[in-house]
Amino acid sequence: MNYHWNWAIFGELSPDGIHTYFQTLLLGTGWTLTTAACAWVVALVLGSLVGVLRTTPFPWAVRLGNAYVELFRNIPLLVQMFLWYFVVPEIVPRGVGNWLKQLPDASFYTAVVALGLYMSARVAEQVRAGTLSLPRGQRLAGLAVGLTLPQVYFYVLLPMTYRIILPPLTSELLNTIKNSAVALTIGLMELTARARAMQEFSFQVFEAFTAATVIYIVINIVVTFAMRLIEHRVAVPGYLGLKAPAAGH
Amino acid sequence: MFANFDFDVILRSLPYLFYQGMTFTLLLTALATLGGIVVGTLLALMRLSGVSFLNLPAAAYVNLMRSVPFVLMIFWFYFLVPYIGQWITRSPQPLQVGAFASCLITFTLFEAAFFCEIMRAGIQSIPRGQVAAAEALGMTYPKTMGYIVLPQAFRNMVPVLLTQTIVLFQDTSLVYVLSVTDFLGAASKIAQRDGRLVEMYIFAACIYFLVSLGASHLVRQLQHRIAIIR
């Protein structure tokens, strides 16, 4: 094998002159986590809303929710990112477009919006499945006691729904973190982008990618562990959860 | 806003987009799906074998593939495959694999991890009694798996397998990071050459949307017809 190993490369200075390669990887990790966290918030909020809409007894709401999910599920994430980054600034009114193009960290905001909306469709699916798995009597009991429909969702249905869907939601959170890497195509210098840059400048391909791989694995373990802790904390005694279907990625 | 929308660029580039780009995409999807299911089923059998020597490596592989972004794996395989090729064929230089071959290997091996989990669920959903009945008739493990368990597992999992294929179809767009000309890559090339990003990307989005939506629809219909009555 002609490859020249050099694990000390991590301590060497990167082309920007200020940070070592290792530090650039850490910076990248920071961007990965921040992007994923913000996108996840967007996904949770919008996804819950749409998921709830799809379980209401109003056909128009269900159709709207379904259309939303189909839209964001059937276009690849990369294409969605391109649409937000390249197309949207061109088709909005000129003033807004110019402002968008001059935004510092434009790729960050674009990535958050694109990733957030993409994942929100998947969260909506989980919320819908979880809510529908509850016994039908729950909704009726809530209404019978005099709660309005929004109150029934807020106080009766959603608390149980979220507990039930914690495992598949954990999956989706991990997917969000992984999918943040796609944003390297629009210029976000997250972890994978940094590893690629390190590989391009230092030619130490395997060291760079191994480091990135290890970091992703560690993030994975930490997040899984944390979510499991949350699951235990919020579990309702005596209730057996739902086994939701396996997600793609 | 859409005053300058140039439909012409789309029409002009249709041949290139579909003959070069879409065929690449569809070919990659089809071959990676087949390869992925084969490797995935093998991995699933390894994981369910109860033999640590088979179980642990398979589990480690699947968990690794599921922990790491696909984009990173694309880079990994792009650089790794020439070296592995060199080691296998004992040539003095790293083996030059074409872009398509490299992508095919990457996609097959990556998606195999997901197909593995699907097949594992499928195999485990077959009642134990079926295995007992097959064994009682004198069937060995390979025969039991081949004639009784896997056929049923496959039938049950076809909708999920097809859905994963649709995910694969969308994921092929990621070969963009290697500047490979799949459908999105082709659209991108035209967009940059002619300065028509808006038209090309919207068009690409529409095509992906229609194909994925259509395929999902077909899968849902198939689901009704293929269920094995128990």
Next chain:
Amino acid sequence: MIKIDRVSKWYGPVQVLKDCSAAVARGEVVVVCGPSGSGKSTLIKCVNGLEPFQKGTITVDGVSVSDRKTNLPKLRARIGMVFQHFELFPHLTVRRNLTLPQVKVLHRARDGAEKKAMQLLDRVGLRDHADKFPGQLSGGQQQRVAIARALAMDPIAMLFDEPTSALDPEMIQEVLDVMVGLARDGMTMIVVTHEMGFARKVADRVVFVDQGEIVEDAPTADFFAKPRSQRAQLFLSKILQQ
């Protein structure tokens, strides 16, 4: 023909079979009964090696089941088994359910296998259902097909694990009739069942199992007339009340 010699089995720390011994001669029909959880199903599954056991030996036609050198699939092909939940292969037609084991395990020619399959379907009264799928048949029909499937292998003995327990009452008789026919034709049978009418009709001996032990093993008439142990008496009184 079948010799069970001081067999003991543990599931982890729990002992489910305690020093069980019994023998079944060629052509004998033995009914095994007992309360639920007594271990009777486990015992019968040990006979063809579907359940492993830690102590003791079981020999079928001279072949030891627990011996490591024994070719289990080959032995199992000679012993027929009928399950409580029928366990027909749902993705295959009735015909194929019967021919697949013959062709793939016994390596019979397809024609011969088909002929035998139709012969047996005739015998159990289901000739017209050959090309249906198990899901399209009633429970009683499925169980009869399952018996035919086991018979297609030309077994030297048949094991029945609660064959009628999962059937609706009106279908029990059609299955029992087939089994009575088999017994009268001289098949060696071990039947785990609650159907005492069947036992009285065709069983040569009754074995009573309770809490993993063989408590009684007596000729049918003796068992019903004067069961020796108190546990057997208790069991009989509960069952025969119906």
